[in-house]
Amino acid sequence: MARPKTKKVRKTIKDSAPPLTTPSEIEPAKFPLNRLPAELVHMICTYLTPTQVASIRFISRTVAAIALEYITKSVTLRLKENSFDRLLEIAHHPVTSKYVHSLHYEHDFLTVFDRTEWESNISTREMVTALDGSSEIGASALPVSNRAWRAFFRDFRALKAYNMYGKMRMDQAFSTYQRHCAEQDRAWQSDFFSNKLTEALQNLPNLRTIYMPTRRSYSRYRTEIAKSLNGALYDQATIQSEGAAATRSILLAVDQAVRARQNWNARAAKLGHGAALSTSSWNSSNTSGDDSVKINQVSTNPSGGLPKGDCSGRNDLGGSNHRALRIRNFSSESFDWKILLEDEDTFTAMKRSISYLTTFGICLRSGCFIKDTGSYNSRYRFLDDNEASRQCLRRGRLYEFIKSAPLLEELNVVSLDLNNRRPTVYLSEVVGSFQWTCLKTVHFRRIKISVSSLEEFCSRHSSTLSVLSLGDLLLDAPLTRSRGGNKEAWYLVFSKIREATELYEAGVYGLLGQSLEYWDMCDHADVRCASGTLIGRYLVGDGGNSSLEDFLVEERGRILEQDRTSPVSDIDYESRLSESTSESEGSSSESDA
Numbered sequence: 001m002a003r004p005k006t007k008k009v010r011k012t013i014k015d016s017a018p019p020l021t022t023p024s025e026i027e028p029a030k031f032p033l034n035r036l037p038a039e040l041v042h043m044i045c046t047y048l049t050p051t052q053v054a055s056i057r058f059i060s061r062t063v064a065a066i067a068l069e070y071i072t073k074s075v076t077l078r079l080k081e082n083s084f085d086r087l088l089e090i091a092h093h094p095v096t097s098k099y100v101h102s103l104h105y106e107h108d109f110l111t112v113f114d115r116t117e118w119e120s121n122i123s124t125r126e127m128v129t130a131l132d133g134s135s136e137i138g139a140s141a142l143p144v145s146n147r148a149w150r151a152f153f154r155d156f157r158a159l160k161a162y163n164m165y166g167k168m169r170m171d172q173a174f175s176t177y178q179r180h181c182a183e184q185d186r187a188w189q190s191d192f193f194s195n196k197l198t199e200a201l202q203n204l205p206n207l208r209t210i211y212m213p214t215r216r217s218y219s220r221y222r223t224e225i226a227k228s229l230n231g232a233l234y235d236q237a238t239i240q241s242e243g244a245a246a247t248r249s250i251l252l253a254v255d256q257a258v259r260a261r262q263n264w265n266a267r268a269a270k271l272g273h274g275a276a277l278s279t280s281s282w283n284s285s286n287t288s289g290d291d292s293v294k295i296n297q298v299s300t301n302p303s304g305g306l307p308k309g310d311c312s313g314r315n316d317l318g319g320s321n322h323r324a325l326r327i328r329n330f331s332s333e334s335f336d337w338k339i340l341l342e343d344e345d346t347f348t349a350m351k352r353s354i355s356y357l358t359t360f361g362i363c364l365r366s367g368c369f370i371k372d373t374g375s376y377n378s379r380y381r382f383l384d385d386n387e388a389s390r391q392c393l394r395r396g397r398l399y400e401f402i403k404s405a406p407l408l409e410e411l412n413v414v415s416l417d418l419n420n421r422r423p424t425v426y427l428s429e430v431v432g433s434f435q436w437t438c439l440k441t442v443h444f445r446r447i448k449i450s451v452s453s454l455e456e457f458c459s460r461h462s463s464t465l466s467v468l469s470l471g472d473l474l475l476d477a478p479l480t481r482s483r484g485g486n487k488e489a490w491y492l493v494f495s496k497i498r499e500a501t502e503l504y505e506a507g508v509y510g511l512l513g514q515s516l517e518y519w520d521m522c523d524h525a526d527v528r529c530a531s532g533t534l535i536g537r538y539l540v541g542d543g544g545n546s547s548l549e550d551f552l553v554e555e556r557g558r559i560l561e562q563d564r565t566s567p568v569s570d571i572d573y574e575s576r577l578s579e580s581t582s583e584s585e586g587s588s589s590e591s592d593a
Contacts, residue, residue: 034060045070068095074102078217079109079187079246084196091203102209106216107246108334109184110177111236118177119170122225123233165229173228180221192249201257201325209329210250244336252346254327254353261324330354331361331412337388340397347397351404358438360405361412364389364398364425389417393429403434410441422513423448423474427457435460441467445510448474451489455496462501468539472510487519491548498539506539508532529556 033041033056041063045053050071057064072090077083091097113121165173187193201207218236225234342350354360366389392398402411415425423446430447439461458465477489490512509532512519521532534552537543543551 034063038062038066041066069099072096072100074104075100076104076106078106080183081186081193084193087200088196091200097203098206100204100207102211103207105210105212105246105250107212108214108217110180110218110221112181115174118174121234121236122229123235169229173225176224176228192246194249194253197250197253198256201253202260205325207325208327210327212247212332212334214333244338247332247335248339248342248350251350251353254325255349257325258353265324326356327353328357329359330357333363334365335362336365337392340392340401341388351401354405356407357405358407359410360402360408363414363416366417393425399429399432402430403432406436407438408436409438411439412443413447414445415447423472427453431457437464439464443469444473445471448476450476451493454493455500458497459500465501466504468503469507471508474513477514489514490519494535494539494548503540506536508535526559528559
């Protein structure tokens with residue numbers, strides 16, 4: 001009988017044993033996020049993105065319940081039906097609906113092109129490099145003979161997208177573009193899913209901000225093209241925006257949501273809370289009673305939707321879910337004039353929707369595309385842009401709309417007319433003689449003023465106004481040739497503003513126009529000596545009793561003299577920086593001790 005191979009077995013076991021490790025080689029323990037107090041977990045979640053918050057929810061049930069409050073604080077709405085469905089899903093959730101604070105509504109769209117025009121908008125990376133190189137080389141290096149020109153254009157055509165990426169990849173990219181256009185057209189035909197939008201807003205009681213940016217959808221599509229075609233650049237000639245119809249739909253949705261919640265609260269107060277519970281019902285096609293689980297057992301949905309919760313019927317009526325919607329901040333970067341020409345009932349409803357605003361910002365634009373939708377008023381559909389703005393100003397619709405928000409603390413008005421390079425809207429047509437009792441911050445850009453209109457506005461709000469920003473203004477006053485030259489009227493305007501207010505912060509930028517002459521606020525290479533910087537300092541009280549003209553001369557001379565007498569070299573700057581760093585390190589070590 002053969003002897004057992006014990007030695008070999010022992011050797012094998014010994015070799016397979018894990019090696020001994022020193023204390024310095026031991027892997028450090030993972031961060032015990034699930035053992036931290038709830039207050040610290042809340043503080044950590046405020047520094048994380050929604051994607052990161054969704055990842056840490058897998059740590060424990062406690063962290064999952066806390067992180068659920070930070071997943072949908074800001075919601076982006078696009079011109080796609082599934083985007084509106086997702087907003088409904090968020091609004092029906094018993095937890096996330098309470099923590100939605102801002103809504104970003106991306107309402108710009110892609111222009112519909114055929115295949116040839118669409119391909120002409122795509123530039124490959126090699127084509128962009130070739131164009132940049134030819135522009136840097138100059139005309140002297142361009143081909144001179146006909147044969148050289150044919151060779152140059154043959155090589156240039158080879159860099160086009162169709163020749164670089166092939167038919168299959170271009171077909172896939174074009175089908176994606178057509179899908180985007182089809183989704184936008186579906187949104188137009190359904191009046192921007194106004195029913196879904198109203199239903200969602202009724203269940204977002206803590207929504208405070210609505211922001212309508214421009215070029216966001218276009219930027220997303222450019223990024224998508226760059227990913228599918230290896231960094232190709234999609235450059236559309238014009239960016240269009242459904243500013244009038246989209247803004248109209250969301251303002252009406254806010255008004256309907258506010259009135260619906262107010263009616264519900266009135267019925268609840270009249271019948272009692274229990275009776276209101278029994279009579280109210282919520283029907284949702286996207287939820288089911290079988291999907292309801294406890295809040296602390298919520299997990300992330302792998303399909304990309306929200307984590308499952310109690311979406312069976314009604315929202316939790318305790319706490320803040322039965323409060324009326326109050327929008328505090330509204331900002332639109334493409335506010336079309338035509339929206340102010342709606343009928344009286346629609347215009348009144350839109351005014352009611354902004355009556356609780358504290359921050360209001362609009363960028364008045366002309367030339368925005370208006371699609372032929374059945375819901376839009378046919379009287380103004382084909383109205384000329386210039387005629388639309390003239391009718392709004394003649395009827396006082398702009399002033400009437402802005403003053404319907406009496407609680408404003410910040411007002412931002414910009415007038416961008418694509419057909420006119422010079423401002424055409426007077427300040428009196430924007431603010432009139434109305435006084436906002438809480439107004440603190442004002443920003444006017446591309447507005448036409450008179451010598452007294454801006455000073456009168458600042459005088460009315462002198463007790464509250466603390467921040468003033470002015471840019472690209474046009475002064476309606478004749479030129480005067482005196483000691484101050486053609487800037488004498490501007491000196492008078494800013495001197496009156498300084499006398500009427502006690503500003504904490506002021507800024508002036510762009511071009512200040514008067515008649516056919518302009519005053520550039522960036523008229524100096526040194527930012528400290530630029531007119532815009534010095535005028536801003538003058539408005540907040542610098543310069544003592546000096547006039548603005550004398551302050552500009554004296555301050556520029558003082559800055560130049562200071563630079564000549566006390567130049568700071570790079571070595572001196574680095575030594576001072578190292579000294580300050582060592583001092584700060586010493587103070588921090590002392591505080592730690």
